[in-house]
Amino acid sequence: xxxxxxxxxxxxxxxxxxxxxxxxxxxxxxxxxxxxxxxxxxxxxxxxxxxxxxxxxxxxxxxxxxxxxxxxxxxxxxxxxxxxxxxxxxxxxxxxxxxxxxxxxxxxxxxxxxxxxxxxxxxxxxxxxxxxxxxxxxxxxxxxxxxxxxxxxxxxxxxxxxxxxxxxxxxxxxxxxxxxxxxxxxxxxxxxxxxxxxxxxxxxxxxxxxxxxxxxxxxxxxxxxxxxxxxxxxxxxxxxxxxxxxxxxxxxxxxxxxxxxxxxxxxxxxxxxxxxxxxxxxxxxxxxxxxxxxxxxxxxxxxxxxxxxxxxxxxxxxxxxxxxxxxxxxxxxxxxxxxxxxxxxxxxxxxxxxxxxxxxxxxxxxxxxxxxxxxxxxxxxxxxxxxxxxxxxxxxxxxxxxxxxxxxxxxxxxxxxxxxxxxxxxxxxxxxxxxxxxxxxxxxxxxxxxxxxxxxxxxxxxxxxxxxxxxxxxxxxxxxxxxxxxxxxxxxxxxxxxxxxxx
Amino acid sequence: xxxxxxxxxxxxxxxxxxxxxxxxxxxxxxxxxxxxxxxxxxxxxxxxxxxxxxxxxxxxxxxxxxxxxxxxxxxxxxxxxxxxxxxxxxxxxxxxxxxxxxxxxxxxxxxxxxxxxxxxxxxxxxxxxxxxxxxxxxxxxxxxxxxxxxxxxxxxxxxxxxxxxxxxxxxxxxxxxxxxxxxxxxxxxxxxxxxxxxxxxxxxxxxxxxxxxxxxxxxxxxxxxxxxxxxxxxxxxxxxxxxxxxxxxxxxxxxxxxxxxxxxxxxxxxxxxxxxxxxxxxxxxxxxxxxxxxxxxxxxxxxxxxxxxxxxxxxxxxxxxxxxxxxxxxxxxxxxxxxxxxxxxxxxxxxxxxxxxxxxxxxxxxxxxxxxxxxxxxxxxxxxxxxxxxxxxxxxxxxxxxxxxxxxxxxxxxxxxxxxxxxxxxxxxxxxxxxxxxxxxxxxxxxxxxxxxxxxxxxxxxxxxxxxxxxxxxxxxxxxxxx
Numbered sequence: 001x002x003x004x005x006x007x008x009x010x011x012x013x014x015x016x017x018x019x020x021x022x023x024x025x026x027x028x029x030x031x032x033x034x035x036x037x038x039x040x041x042x043x044x045x046x047x048x049x050x051x052x053x054x055x056x057x058x059x060x061x062x063x064x065x066x067x068x069x070x071x072x073x074x075x076x077x078x079x080x081x082x083x084x085x086x087x088x089x090x091x092x093x094x095x096x097x098x099x100x101x102x103x104x105x106x107x108x109x110x111x112x113x114x115x116x117x118x119x120x121x122x123x124x125x126x127x128x129x130x131x132x133x134x135x136x137x138x139x140x141x142x143x144x145x146x147x148x149x150x151x152x153x154x155x156x157x158x159x160x161x162x163x164x165x166x167x168x169x170x171x172x173x174x175x176x177x178x179x180x181x182x183x184x185x186x187x188x189x190x191x192x193x194x195x196x197x198x199x200x201x202x203x204x205x206x207x208x209x210x211x212x213x214x215x216x217x218x219x220x221x222x223x224x225x226x227x228x229x230x231x232x233x234x235x236x237x238x239x240x241x242x243x244x245x246x247x248x249x250x251x252x253x254x255x256x257x258x259x260x261x262x263x264x265x266x267x268x269x270x271x272x273x274x275x276x277x278x279x280x281x282x283x284x285x286x287x288x289x290x291x292x293x294x295x296x297x298x299x300x301x302x303x304x305x306x307x308x309x310x311x312x313x314x315x316x317x318x319x320x321x322x323x324x325x326x327x328x329x330x331x332x333x334x335x336x337x338x339x340x341x342x343x344x345x346x347x348x349x350x351x352x353x354x355x356x357x358x359x360x361x362x363x364x365x366x367x368x369x370x371x372x373x374x375x376x377x378x379x380x381x382x383x384x385x386x387x388x389x390x391x392x393x394x395x396x397x398x399x400x401x402x403x404x405x406x407x408x409x410x411x412x413x414x415x416x417x418x419x420x421x422x423x424x425x426x427x428x429x430x431x432x433x434x435x436x437x438x439x440x441x442x443x444x445x446x447x448x449x450x451x452x453x454x455x456x457x458x459x460x461x462x463x464x465x466x467x468x469x470x471x472x473x474x475x476x477x478x479x480x481x482x483x484x485x486x487x488x489x490x491x492x493x494x495x496x497x498x499x500x501x502x503x
Numbered sequence: 504x505x506x507x508x509x510x511x512x513x514x515x516x517x518x519x520x521x522x523x524x525x526x527x528x529x530x531x532x533x534x535x536x537x538x539x540x541x542x543x544x545x546x547x548x549x550x551x552x553x554x555x556x557x558x559x560x561x562x563x564x565x566x567x568x569x570x571x572x573x574x575x576x577x578x579x580x581x582x583x584x585x586x587x588x589x590x591x592x593x594x595x596x597x598x599x600x601x602x603x604x605x606x607x608x609x610x611x612x613x614x615x616x617x618x619x620x621x622x623x624x625x626x627x628x629x630x631x632x633x634x635x636x637x638x639x640x641x642x643x644x645x646x647x648x649x650x651x652x653x654x655x656x657x658x659x660x661x662x663x664x665x666x667x668x669x670x671x672x673x674x675x676x677x678x679x680x681x682x683x684x685x686x687x688x689x690x691x692x693x694x695x696x697x698x699x700x701x702x703x704x705x706x707x708x709x710x711x712x713x714x715x716x717x718x719x720x721x722x723x724x725x726x727x728x729x730x731x732x733x734x735x736x737x738x739x740x741x742x743x744x745x746x747x748x749x750x751x752x753x754x755x756x757x758x759x760x761x762x763x764x765x766x767x768x769x770x771x772x773x774x775x776x777x778x779x780x781x782x783x784x785x786x787x788x789x790x791x792x793x794x795x796x797x798x799x800x801x802x803x804x805x806x807x808x809x810x811x812x813x814x815x816x817x818x819x820x821x822x823x824x825x826x827x828x829x830x831x832x833x834x835x836x837x838x839x840x841x842x843x844x845x846x847x848x849x850x851x852x853x854x855x856x857x858x859x860x861x862x863x864x865x866x867x868x869x870x871x872x873x874x875x876x877x878x879x880x881x882x883x884x885x886x887x888x889x890x891x892x893x894x895x896x897x898x899x900x901x902x903x904x905x906x907x908x909x910x911x912x913x914x915x916x917x918x919x920x921x922x923x924x925x926x927x928x929x930x931x932x933x934x935x936x937x938x939x940x941x942x943x944x945x946x947x948x949x950x951x952x953x954x955x956x957x958x959x960x961x962x963x964x965x966x967x968x969x970x971x972x973x974x975x976x977x978x979x980x981x982x983x984x985x986x
Contacts, residue, residue, distance in 0.1 A: 067973065068973055069896070069972050069973045069976055070973055070976075070977060071829075071973070071976040071977055071980050072899075072900065072903065072976065109869070109870075112869075112873075134899070137890070138890040138891055138895070139890075141889050141890045141895065142889070142890050142891050144889060145884055145889060148929070148932075149932075149936065152932075152933060152936065152937045153869075153936050153937055159937065160933055160937050163937075164926070164929060164933070167925065167929060168922065168925060168926065171889075171922050171925050172919070172922040175918040175919070175921060175922050176915075176918065178899070178902070178918065179902070179906075179911075179914055179915055179918055182902060182903050182906045182914070183906070183911070185903070186906065186907060
């Protein structure tokens with residue numbers, strides 16, 4: 001491999017986004033088309049990764065390594081394993097759809113919007129590729145700037161409050177992680193290479209301090225209860241594309257951080273902290289679901305459902321076994337697709353009605369039947385109906401949770417029931433009953449919108465029916481991760497790859 | 504006879520840049536006096552002179568001159584480069600500023616150059632006398648520069664305040680120096696260190712008193728809390744251009760003598776000044792960042808922000824290690840670009856009759872002047888310390904150095920104050936991008952070539968040092984190690 005594929009993947013959207021600034025401001029159509037083309041090419045660029053990826057090894061692939069700041073021993077090193085490749089695909093796909101959904105919704109400062117979006121994409125890809133801790137941190141923080149602007153400039157009425165809250169929450173968490181990184185550097189052989197940092201025997205006390213320092217950054221991003229309060233505001237106020245990216249990719253980075261850093265580098269602390277983490281996850285599941293029942297705002301409801309769903313993700317993560325972890329990673333992808341799709345759908349309907357009040361809706365099934373069909377499928381996937389992707393992920397997580405701590409799975413399962421309750425109730429209130437005034441004569445979905453939602457439908461059903469397509473990327477990497485957590489030769493190795501025999 | 508001249512010439516070689524600048528300063532006075540119609544040559548003469556001096560400084564070999572009183576080492580070189588760059592850039596943007604203010608004062612440039620020579624002397628001083636000489640040479644023209652708008656009451660107040668406070672700080676510093684001389688019998692900084700070690704003075708209470716007085720005086724000069732009280736008023740009252748210069752050049756020169764005295768003169772007392780500076784640094788960040796939260800004037804906010812940044816820069820000094828010193832130097836260079844960039848935008852906002860210094864004047868700037876707003880955005884994010892800007896990598900270097908030297912709690916504090924600072928920097932971004940302008944209608948900005956060049960250089964500095972800091976950090980470390 002001589003082509004620096006990952007670097008191209010990172011810098012293509014960044015340069016593309018900057019090139020948009022050279023287009024004259026009035027040529028709106030050109031700007032939109034260019035943004036779409038850049039994001040599509042980016043999606044195509046991920047294809048060689050998938051085709052050339054070797055699923056039989058846990059070693060980082062497509063690696064690149066250059067000295068970046070020799071004085072500080074920081075390197076520009078990239079690489080992906082079976083876990084990160086899935087997120088790369090998700091990111092590239094979601095950005096294409098976000099560009100499509102913003103086609104008409106964004107009317108002001110169009111140039112800046114698409115530039116911010118593409119810069120954000122570059123940074124997000126960078127986060128998933130970086131294997132140097134500081135490089136990771138640079139991308140991680142650099143994401144904040146475009147996201148801050150996307151929410152703050154193109155968001156809803158309360159956008160300024162939401163965006164500042166989002167920024168300060170994440171910044172404070174990240175800065176504490178930065179201190180943790182420096183601490184790790186001091187005790188971890190003076191390197192920022194995360195592969196070298198893993199597998200060193202740190203003292204338990206140090207591990208615990210680091211665990212909580214990293215927790216500050218990752219838990220805010222996930223978000224775990226009780227630091228989730230920025231999320232409903234940010235999701236609600238962000239423009240449709242912003243909500244989609246937030247829900248689909250940004251909040252996955254918290255869980256990805258746990259996977260990439262906390263688990264392999266701090267195995268002892270992770271094992272010690274399993275129970276508190278499971279408790280927080282379970283609280284998030286049930287609490288998020290109950291709060292959903294009380295929401296009157298469409299986007300806010302979906303935002304809180306994210307808190308609940310991400311509770312499942314962290315539950316599977318801290319179950320620390322093959323099934324739980326694979327389920328957790330799969331569920332992250334699922335949640336990205338499903339919640340992303342829901343936000344896309346909400347964005348489309350908001351363009352027509354300009355209200356997010358659930359009470360204002362009603363009877364949409366008769367006025368927009370195609371849309372209702374799409375929405376129904378997304379709702380069912382969010383609920384976890386067998387045959388959709390949501391089922392596979394949640395089932396694996398519950399299995400893993402039960403193996404680890406039975407009580408956690410028992411309580412978490414109640415979240416599923418609540419989930420069905422609020423999602424189906426939402427569907428009923430919006431699409432059934434009599435047609436409300438102001439809901440008549442809504443324009444049906446046009447081709448662009450159907451094309452935006454169609455990939456989601458295909459992926460939801462494909463993962464639901466043939467999860468091994470994605471899980472096969474994970475088996476080896478997750479098994480290796482578990483070896484690192486438990487110490488090689490201990491429990492976890494003997495488990496067969498989960499669901500390998502499922503269709 | 505010829506031989507004597509040759510010897511004098513060789514001896515003068517290390518101070519050639521300073522001599523050149525003095526010549527330029529005299530020339531500027533002459534031009535101002537005798538060809539008043541051609542005053543537009545003054546800024547160009549200043550810039551050309553300073554650039555020549557900058558090249559000479561960067562190209563010079565490390566030497567010790569005048570029996571060890573004058574030290575042109577790598578340490579001095581970096582500080583001189585910062586001060587020269589600050590003066591060059593402020594001169595480039597001075598024309599539009601004086602045009603909007605409406606007064607044209609030729610003495611501005613000659614005062615600037617005199618002050619600059621003082622800064623360069625401070626950077627090179629290896630003797631307490633030279634150090635003091637440089638300090639006063641820097642400060643006296645600055646007092647006059649602050650009060651340049653003679654008819655503006657705010658300015659006069661600022662000048663008087665600055666003069667009184669500055670004189671007081673100098674007195675403290677002198678008192679400390681006299682104690683040092685009394686104890687060690689020498690004014691040469693590197694010999695002081697040797698004498699303290701040889702005579703085992705480290706525990707001598709008089710030496711500690713000297714240290715305390717020196718610290719107080721130096722903290723006054725670089726505006727470290729609790730000796731910062733003059734700063735906001737003076738920065739706000741002074742003409743914006745002078746404020747921009749003061750927040751960089753004299754501050755860097757202050758750090759130069761700060762580092763010289765502590766690192767090269769009193770290394771044995773590191774266990775004393777390290778913790779003291781740690782507390783002061785935290786206090787400075789707290790005062791700077793928290794007070795900046797409730798400012799309504801953008802200029803005053805930047806004044807408080809520059810106090811906070813002095814606190815960050817102290818992190819490297821208090822570490823007391825080579826790495827820390829390198830980190831402080833690197834940070835000051837990065838700070839030069841981001842702070843000057845922000846001030847340049849502030850100057851750009853002003854139009855004749857309207858100074859536009861309040862936060863509300865930023866409202867809706869992104870719609871009216873998208874490029875200016877985008878530049879300000881980048882400078883503000885850099886001041887906050889968000890990657891991929893230089894502000895982040897500089898701050899990271901400082902934090903790492905302070906952490907390695909054993910000040911983890913100070914680092915945690917710095918990080919928390921850094922998060923607080925995001926709030927007020929972001930407020931400007933918010934006003935620029937997310938609020939509608941109060942008064943519709945564009946105003947014409949006076950964008951000269953000099954202004955364009957400065958904004959371009961600042962942007963390149965902030966982003967370039969943020970993305971490719973490798974060789975720059977290498978250069979700083981090499982400069983420090985080479986002495």
